[in-house]
Amino acid sequence: MIPGDFQFSKPPKNKLILLGVLGSIGFIVFAVIALIATFHISSWIDKPIVFAGEAPDQPIEFPHTIHVQELGLDCTFCHTNVTKGASASIPAVNLCMSCHTQLGDGSTEIEKLREIHAKKDVIQWTRVHRMPDHVRFIHEAHVKRFSGTRLVVEKITDSTNQIRLTEAKTIKAGAKIGETLDIAASGTCSICHGDVSKMHKVEQVRTLKMSDCVDCHRENDAPTDCTTCHY
Amino acid sequence: MQEHIQLNQKEINDIALSSVLETPKWWLPAVLISFGFIVTGLAAFFYMVYHGLGVTGLNRPVFWGFFIVNFVFWIGISHAGIMISAILRLTQAEWRRPITRAAEVLTVFSLMAALHTPLFHVGRPWRTYWVFPYDFSRGVWPNVRSPFVWDPSAVGTYLIASTLFVIICLLPDLAIIRDRTTGLRSKIYGILCLGWRGTPRQWKMQTIVGILLSALVLPVFVSVHSIVSWDFAVIAGVEGWHSTIFAPYFIIGAIHSGVSAVATFMVVMMWIWKGNDRILRPDHLDAIGRLLIIVATTWFLFLFLEIAFALFTLERPEIALRELQFFKWPFSGLFILFLLTSYFIPVPMWMFKNVRRSLPLMFISTILVNIGMWLERFLIIIPSLARKTPFAFDWGSYTPSIVEILIVTETFAFVIFGLLMFSKFFPLIPLFDIKEGMVFRDEIKIGRRTVPASIRE
C-alpha cells in the first residue's frame, strides 16, 4: 500500500494464460514421471523381473518345445519334486542321459551335455524364476490346489499374464467365453509359468511380484496372511 | 522505554535489503563451513547405511538415541514460527513485526531438519516411503494406529503451511527486490513474486490469506508436537513415557525452545547486519524476554507435574527410572545442567530489564535454554529406555557414537546453511510488515505514561 515500492507493469493477458497453461502441463508431466520412476525403481530393486519378455541364454540350449510339444513329456517327468515338495527341482544330468545316451547324436548341444556327463560335472543353469529369500513358495500346495479345479472362461485377452487366459489356453486351444473347463495336473504349471511348451528359451511371463501373488490368492480365496509366504 | 525511531521507507528498504543486495565478507566462509558439516554428516549417514546401525551407540534396551532426540528438538524449534507469526498476529501484538520472517524461516528449515532425521533413524532408509499410503498393488497400507504414520502427515502439513506462510509474506518484498535489481535476477524475482504489483486487491488478498492461514494452522501447530509426544506416550511399557500430560507438556516445551531460538536468531541478526538495530530494537528483545518468562514458567509447571504424577503411584520401575534420571551419573549431572540451563539460570536473568535489553546476555540465556531443552529430550528418552522394563536383567545404558554426533551436527549445519542461503536471496526482515507497522504505529497511554505500541499487549 505504499506507493513507490512497486514499479511493475501489467503483462498482456494472453501471455499470462500461455504461461499458466505451460506451467501446469510441465508440473503434471514432472509429477507423473517422478511417480512412475519412483514406483518402478522401488519395485524393481529386489524383484525378479523388471521387463517382461526377458529370456536368458542357457549354457545348454534346452528346447522345451521339442521335449514337451513334440515328445509330449509331462512337466513332472523331469521336475519330479513339483508334486511332492516346495521346490520343483531341476533334473539331474543323469536323468537327461537316460535318453541322450542313445538319442540326439550330432547335435552340438547334446554333445555339450555328454561332455558334462563324462566329466561328472554339474550344469549351471541361469535361473529364470527366482523368489527372494524371504518368500516361501510351495509348489506342491499350488499344484494340488489347481489340479482338477473347474473354471469358467470369462475373458480372453492377448496379454500372457492373464491367469484365466493361460489356463484356458493350456487346457484347450480356442476355448470360448463361458465354457467350463477342468485343469489337469500338468496344466497347472502354465498358470504361472506360461505355456512353456511353446518356449524355445524359457522366459518369465508373469511379474511374480507380490501384487501378482496376492491378487491370485484373493481371487482364489487362498490365505493372504503374511505368514503364508513370509517367515 | 525506548523512543520511536521513525524511519522513512528508503531507510527501511536499505536496511532490510542490505543482506540481499550486498554480500558480506563472512557469508561465503560461513556457507562453506556449514556445507562442510553437511557433507561430513551425509558421508557419516552413508557409512551408517552401508555398515548398518551398528556404527551408532544404540543397543538392546536403548533402541532410540540421538536421532530421535534431535528429531523432537527440531520439531520443538519449529514451533517458534507459528507462535510468533500466527498467534501474535491474531492477538495483534505489534512488536512481532520485525521478527516474523525470521521465525517462519527458522520454522521451515528446522522442520526440514526434523523431517530428514527419521531417515537417519530407521534401519532401512530406502524403504521409508512405505509409511506413506501409496501401495496400490500389494494391498498393504500403512498402519494408521501408529504415531509414526501420524508424524509424517502432521509434520508434512505443518511444513506446507509454514512454507505457504513464508511465501505469502514474502510476495511484496520480492516485488521490491525485483524492482531494485536488473537483468536475470530481476526476472527470477519477478517470477517468484507471482506478479505482485501492490494493487489494493492484492494487498487485501495477502492480508486475508495471512489471517486465514494463521487461524487454520493453529490446530496443526497444536497437533504436531502432540503427535510427537504420542510417539512416546502411546507406549505403556516404558516408564517415564506413558504420561497423559505429554501432549501439552511437549507443546509448551516446544514453544519455550522455539521462542528462545528466535530470540537467539534475532540477536545474531542484530549483530551481523549493520543498521538492523534501527528496526530490530532491544525493546523487541524485551518483549520476547517477557513472553519467555511466562512460557518457561508454564513449562516448568508441566515438568513438575510430570514428575509428580509419575512418582505419585510409587511403582518400583518408575522409581528406578527416576532414580537413574535424577541421581545416577551421568544422568544426574545432565539433569542438574538441564534444570539450570532451561529454567533456573535464564528465567531469573530475564526478570531484569537490563538483561532483557542486553544483546550478549539474551544471546547466552536463550542459547542456554536450547541446550537445556535438547537435554530435556535426551533425559526423557534415554533413561526411560535404559530402565524400560521391570526386568532389571535387561537394563542398559547408552553412549552416542561419533557417527551419531556427526549426523546430529549435520542437522544443525543444515539449518544454519539454510538460513544463510535464505538471507542471501530473501530479506530476513519483512519490509512490508514494518512499513505496515509504521502506518499503524501508535502510542498508547498506560496510566500516566505514554509507551510505544510495540509492547501494548
Add this chain to the structure above:
Amino acid sequence: MGLTRRQFLTLIGGSTGAAVLFQACGVPPEELLVESSYEMPEDMVSGLDNWYATTDANSPVSNGLIVRIMEGRAKKIEGNIDFPINEGKHSAVCEASLQSLYHPDRIKGPLLRVGNRGEGKFEEISWDNAIDRLSSELKKLKDSGESAKMVFATKPLNSQINSIVSNFTTSFGGNHVIHEPLEQTTLKNAFQVIFGDKKIPKFDIANSDYILSFGSDFLSTWISPTEYAKAYGQFRQGNKTRGYLVQVESRFSSTAANADEWIYTKPGTEGILALSIAQVIISEGLADTQIINNLTNNDLTYLDQFAPSLIASKISDPSQNTEEVINKITKIAKELASHNNPLVIGGGSTAASTNGFFNLKNIYLLNYLIGSVNNKGGVILNPDPVNISDLRQTETSFSDWNELIKKMNNGDVKILLNYGSDPWYGLPDSAGFKDAIIEGNNGISNTSLIVSFSTIMDDIGYMSDLILPPHHFLEDWGINTPNPAPGHEIVAFQQPVVRPFFENRGEYLGTKSFPNILLSISKDPNLNLNTNFEGEDYLSIIKSKAKNLFDSGKGTVGLKNTKDFASFESFWNSVLQHGFWQDTNSKYKNKKSHKLPQFDNLIEEPNFSSSENPNKEFYLIPFESYGLRDGIGNSSLPWLQALPDTMSTAVWKTWAEINAKVAKDMNIKEGDIIRIASNFGNIEAIAYPNPGTPTDVICVPLGQGHLGGGRFSEKRGANILSILAPLNVKTSGALAWASTKVNITNTGKWRRLPKFENDVSEFPTDYEQHIIKITRYDT
C-alpha cells in the same frame, strides 16, 4: 524393449550414491544360478528334508540323536525320542556339533609341519604320503626294537574306536593312554570299591523324592546332564510329591542354584559332612540295624567324632553361624532317613581334592545306609554290557601321565599319537608336558614324532608334526555302549548322515575315517602287526558286532524283538533307522563276591598347595560351563562360545566368580582384570563379583586360553588348568584339580565383561516374586 535388467542394473549402478543403497537390495550373484547335479540321490532333492538317527560315539555319554538332512547338508540336530537315555532331548553341545562339521577352520586334508615345532606352519600333503610317513616312522621304531616308545593318547571312549586303538597299540607294543582334563578316575575307583563295578550306575533322579548331591553339578555338566535334567523335570513336577534337592558344594553352581537348599562346605570337606550325616542317622537309629552294623563294625559310637557339633566349624565358612550349620546337618540327616526314595550322589570338585576318594567313598556309602541302592529313586546299578564292544577299559590317571612325561624327558617316548584328547591344553603347566614336547631334557624334544588326529587345529595339533584329519561323527560309522547305561543293556549306532564334507577335494585330500586309517596302517606288511580285527574296514567290524547282537536273539530294536527279524539285513536296516538296540530285560545281577566296605572313621583332611601370600588366599575351583565344558573341541564353536553361562551369563572370555562383598573390600568391580596366581603360575581373568560365590572361593571356568582351535578360540581368555598344582588324589592318582590355593591382585586394567545380562549397578532381583513359598518344619 532392448534394455535387459542387467544393463539396467549397470546403468543405475553408475551412480555411487545409489550403489550404496542397492548394495543392500541387489540379488546375490549365486542366486542367479541354479544347478543340475550330476546325480540326484534321495536326500539331495531341494526342498525335501529327511531325519536320520545316529549318535555321537565319541562323546563320553552317547545321546541318541536325529539329524535333519536337507540337500545333502545337516541342518539341525535333535534328540532321538526313543533313545532311553536322553528321551528326545539334547544338549547345547550336541546341537552345536553342526558347527564343527561346517567349521570354517576345519582341517581340509593331511598336514605336515614345515616350520619349527609349535610355530604353527603346515603344508598340505596327500593321504598316501601322510600314511606312508606315519607307518615308516612306526616301522623304524619297531625295527630298532623300541616299540614300547610309542604312545597313543585318546580321550575316554566307550566305543569300538577304543578297542581298535587298544588293539592297534597293543599289537604294536606301545602304550594306550587316556587323557581328560577333569578325569573321573576317582569316581570310578569309588564305584569299584562300593558297588563292585567301575561302571557308572544309573541315578534314578526321576523317581527320587529327596536328593542329596555333593559337588556334582549334574544339571549342567556332570556325567550325563541331559539325562539327569530330563529326570529332574520329572523329579520336580512330574511326581505326586515334589522332590527336595539339597546340594552340598563349594561353588554356587547351577545345580546349587536350582536346589531347594544349598550348603556350602569348604572344598574337600564334603566327605566329613557325609560322615556327620551318617553319624546322626546311626546315632539316632534311623536306619536298618543290620545295615548299620555292616557299615560300622557293630559299633554305634564308631562315627562319634563326626558328630555335627564337632565338625561344624571345620566344614563351614567362619562367617556362618555354627549352630545353624549343626541344625542343618541334623535336619538333612533326619530328612534323608525319613524319605521313601532318597538318593545321594557326589562328584565334581568333591572328587578333586586330595582326599577325593575318601569323600566319594563315604558319600556313596550313605546310599547303602539309607537303603537306596538298586531301589526305585535310588542308585540303580547297570548290568555288564553285551560283549560286543569294550567299555572304557583303558584307564590312565594323572599320576600315569606324570610317569609318561618323565619318560618323554628321558627319551623313552619317540612317537606320540593323539586322538580326541589334548594333553597340551589339559595338563597343568607344572606337570611339565609342554616342556617335554618342546625342549625335553637337553633342549631338544626327545619325542621325535607327534601325530594328531584333529578335525580342527587344536593345541596339540599346533604342536604336532603330522595332522591326519578324521571324519566328523556325522560323516562316519560308529558303535557305542553308553556309560552310564539306562539300567539295562543298550548299544547305540552311529551312521554317516551326510557325505564327508571335503570329499570333493579329491582322492588324496579331504578327511578319512579315523578307525579306517588305523586299519589301513595295521595292514601294512612292513609293520607286521598282529591285530585281530573282525573285519576289513570299520563298517564291516561294526556290522560283525551287529551280527553278534542279531545272533544273540536278545533285546529289541524299536518295538520289534530281535528274534522276529527275518534276516540280518532287515535287522541292520532297522537298527540304523532307530539308532540303537536295547535289551530292557537285562538288569543288574547281584555279585556275591562284592564285600561292602565300611565308613572311614578317621578324618582325612584335604591338602592344598600353598600360595605366596597365605593370609589372603582363596580356594580355586575350576568349573565347566554348560556350553564349553572342558574346552576340548567345544571352544572352537561360536554357538557355544556365545552361549551365556548359567550363573553369570558371561560369554567368549575367561571370567572369575568372586563374592561381591569380598570384591568390594578388595576394591574389585565387575570388568576389572584380576591376576590369579598360584605357586605354579598365574593367569588373568575378568572379575565377576556376585552374591552367590562363597567368600573364600574363586571360581574360574575352563575352556579358554587355547593356542589354536580356529578363529573362534585362538588366544582368547586364559586357561585355568595351566596354573593348577600337580597334586594327586590319594589312592586313585587322579589330578586333584580343586586343591590349589591362589592369591588375587587387581591389575588395574578394565574391560567390559561380555555377558548377556545388561549392565546393572545392583544385582537384579525378580521384583514380581512369582514364587510360591511353603514353610517347612523339622520332621
Add this chain to the structure above:
Amino acid sequence: MANPSWGMVIDNDKCTGCNACVIACQSENNIPINEEDHFTQRRPIQWIRIERYWEGEFPNVKARFIPVLCQHCADAPCEPVCPVYATYHNDQGLNVQVYNRCIGTRFCANGCPYQVRHFNFWEPEWPDSLENQLNPDVTVRTRGIMEKCTFCVQRIQRTKRESEKNNTSIKDGDRQLNPACVNGCATDALVFGDFNNPESKVSKMKKKELGHGGHGDHSDHDGHKEHDEKRGYHLLEEYGTHPSVVYLKKVDYESKTVEKH
C-alpha cells in the same frame, strides 16, 4: 474347527537355566553368530533367553531362572505402533514379524515390555562354510530390521501342510510342530500347544494352574500359600498385554533356619 491359538506353558519350577533352548533356537532360526563385540555392545540376538535373578546373599543365596521369549500377546503393545504393519496378530494367535516389510523404526522394540525384540544392528554373517548349516525354511534377515521369536512358524506351517496333505489333524505335542526350544528343553519346562483345543496339554495345564481359563488375577497373592495353590501367571500381567505364554511359579521352601532372619 476354530483356528488354533498357539501358546506355551513355561514351568519355572523345572527350568534349570541351562540355556539349551537358546542354542536350539539359534540353530533352527538362522540367528547370526553373537560375536564377542555384540555382547560388549549389548546387541546379542537371542529369541529366547534365560533371565537369572539373585535372591539374598551368601550363604543364604538363591538364584531364579525365568525363560523369556516373545509372549505373542493378544493385545501386543508392539503391534499398533508399527507404521508399516510389519508386525501384526494373525488368526492363529501368533504375533507375526514380517521381515521384508520391516523398515526398522524400532518402535515395536520400545513398545515391548518383555524386551524380546531384537534389532539387526549389523549385517548377519556366517563365515565361509558355516553357511551350510542355515535352515532353508527360515529367512536370513538383513541388517536394519527387527526380529523375534516366531514360535517357529515354519514348523507350524509345515505341519499344517503335511496334515492337510494327509487329511489328518495336527497332533498335540507333535515334535515336528513344537518350536525348537521346546524340543530342546531337557527338563520339559516348556510345553507348546493349541489353547483353542481343550484336549491339548497346554489347555489342561492352563485350566489347572491358571483357573477359569482366562487371565488370572494374582494381585492378592501374598506369597505364603499352600502348595496346591494355582501356580499360573502371566509375565508382567499389569501391562494388560494378554500373553499367549503362561508361566508356572517356582515352588520354594522356607525352612525354619531361614525364617529366623
